[in-house]
Every structure is written in structure tokens, then in C-alpha cells.
Amino acid sequence: MKKLVAFFAVMGMLTFGLTQSVMAQEEAAASTEVVDSAAVDSAAVEEVAVAEEPAVVEEEQTSLHKELKTKFIEGDAGFMSLVAIALVIGLAFCIERIIYLSLAEVNTKKLMAKVEEALAKGDVEGAKTVCRNTRGPVASICYQGLMRIDEGLDVVERSVVSYGGVQAGYLEKGCSWITLLIAMAPSLGFLGTVIGMVQAFDAIEAAGDISPTVVAAGMKVALITTIFGIVVALVLQVFYNYILSKIEALTSDMEDSSITLLDLIMKYNLKK
Numbered sequence: 001m002k003k004l005v006a007f008f009a010v011m012g013m014l015t016f017g018l019t020q021s022v023m024a025q026e027e028a029a030a031s032t033e034v035v036d037s038a039a040v041d042s043a044a045v046e047e048v049a050v051a052e053e054p055a056v057v058e059e060e061q062t063s064l065h066k067e068l069k070t071k072f073i074e075g076d077a078g079f080m081s082l083v084a085i086a087l088v089i090g091l092a093f094c095i096e097r098i099i100y101l102s103l104a105e106v107n108t109k110k111l112m113a114k115v116e117e118a119l120a121k122g123d124v125e126g127a128k129t130v131c132r133n134t135r136g137p138v139a140s141i142c143y144q145g146l147m148r149i150d151e152g153l154d155v156v157e158r159s160v161v162s163y164g165g166v167q168a169g170y171l172e173k174g175c176s177w178i179t180l181l182i183a184m185a186p187s188l189g190f191l192g193t194v195i196g197m198v199q200a201f202d203a204i205e206a207a208g209d210i211s212p213t214v215v216a217a218g219m220k221v222a223l224i225t226t227i228f229g230i231v232v233a234l235v236l237q238v239f240y241n242y243i244l245s246k247i248e249a250l251t252s253d254m255e256d257s258s259i260t261l262l263d264l265i266m267k268y269n270l271k272k
Contacts, residue, residue: 090178101247111134112264120267128147141160141163141164144159144160145261167254168254171251185229191225192224
């Protein structure tokens with residue numbers, strides 16, 4: 001009897017141990033599955049978020065484009081087209097001037113150092129070659145002065161001053177059209193404003209009522225055309241001021257180089 005009780009006690013302990021072991025394994029597996037499912041869920045959330053970000057950006061860009069297009073149409077396509085044409089033509093002139101002025105810029109100090117080196121050796125032709133092989137108005141003015149070097153300092157000075165005026169005219173070419181378009185853009189916007197107000201009053205007259213709904217369309221046209229005209233004028237004004245700064249810098253280089261060339265010619269004549 002005691003052996004039987006001991007046997008059942010041992011079997012009960014083994015069964016309890018096995019049960020606890022199985023339960024522990026099941027709990028570990030369950031926790032692993034929870035962790036894995038949480039990781040999967042977080043990865044899925046991240047993927048959805050990553051997938052949604054470009055969609056949101058694309059939607060914002062599309063909405064902005066649509067909004068501009070809608071406002072352009074609402075602002076009376078006729079006058080808005082005129083404002084857009086003024087912007088395109090003005091930007092074309094600005095880009096052309098910026099490219100021309102950028103190509104006209106050279107290292108003036110280096111150029112005059114080479115000219116001085118050639119004149120110090122008495123090599124006038126070498127100085128002419130240096131100027132001829134260098135682009136820009138500064139080199140052209142120096143070349144014109146060196147071409148008259150045998151006719152006296154006064155002739156060289158007059159030649160440099162005259163040709164400097166010609167080069168300054170080349171630098172400012174097309175700027176008058178930019179100023180015209182800067183003035184025209186807001187004027188076209190204001191013209192659209194006046195026409196929008198006329199449309200608003202026509203609507204009031206036709207409806208026999210002065211409610212906001214009647215005048216809203218005409219007022220919208222007036223405000224939208226004014227806004228676009230002012231924006232176009234501001235954009236062109238920024239480019240125009242940048243162009244003027246480059247012209248002033250080149251003009252200053254031309255004047256300094258002219259004075260330096262005259263001083264070098266005086267030194268060259270004294271040596272001769």
C-alpha cells in the first residue's frame with residue numbers, strides 16, 4: 001500500500017512538472033507570437049506611413065497646381081494671359097542680360113597685369129594680342145586705346161572714353177524693355193480690377209440687389225488680377241536690380257582699367 005501511494009505521488013509530481021513545463025513553453029511561444037505580431041504590425045504601420053507620405057506630398061503639389069490654375073481661370077483668362085505674357089517676355093530679357101553680363105566679366109587685375117608686363121617690355125603688339133584674346137568690354141576698351149597709342153595720349157584718352165560709352169550702351173541693351181514690363185504688369189492687373197468692378201456693378205444692376213453673392217464674382221476677378229500683376233512686377237524687379245548691380249560692377253571695372261591703361265601708356269612713352 002505504501003509503495004502504491006509512493007508510486008502515485010511520484011507520478012503526480014512528474015505529471016505536475018511536465019504540465020508546468022508545457023505551460024511555460026506555451027507562454028513563451030505566445031509571448032514570441034505577440035512580439036512578432038507587434039513587430040509585423042509596426043512594420044506594416046511604417047510601410048503604410050512611408051507609402052502615405054509621397055501620396056500626401058503629391059496631393060499637396062497637385063492641389064497647389066490646381067489652385068493656381070483655378071485662380072488663373074477665375075481671374076478672367078484674357079487679362080491673366082496678358083499678365084502671364086508680360087512675365088514670360090520679361091524673364092526672357094532678364095535671362096539674356098544675365099548671360100551676357102556674366103560672359104562679359106573677366107579678371108580685370110590679371111588682364112591689366114599682363115598688359116603692363118607686355119608694355120614694360122615695349123611689346124605693344126603683345127599687349128594688343130592679350131586684349132584681343134580676352135572677352136569682355138574691359139579688354140575691348142584697352143584694345144581700342146592701344147590701337148591709338150602712336151597718335152598721342154590725348155587721342156588715346158578720347159578713344160577710350162568714346163568706346164567706353166559704346167560698351168556701356170551694349171551692357172544696358174534691353175533694360176528699357178524690362179522696366180516697361182515691370183510697369184505694365186501691375187497696370188494690367190489694375191485694368192482687370194477696374195473691369196471686375198464694372199462687372200460687379202453690372203451684376204448689381206441686372207439683379208436689382210446689392211447682396212454679397214451678386215458682387216462676389218466681379219470682386220474676385222478684380223482682386224485676383226491685381227495680385228498676379230503685382231507678383232509679376234515684383235519678380236521682374238528683383239531680376240532687374242540684379243542686372244543693374246552687374247552693370248555697375250562692369251562699368252566700374254571699365255573706368256578703373258581705362259585709368260590704369262593711360263597710366264601705363266604714360267610710363268611707356270617716358271621710357272621711349
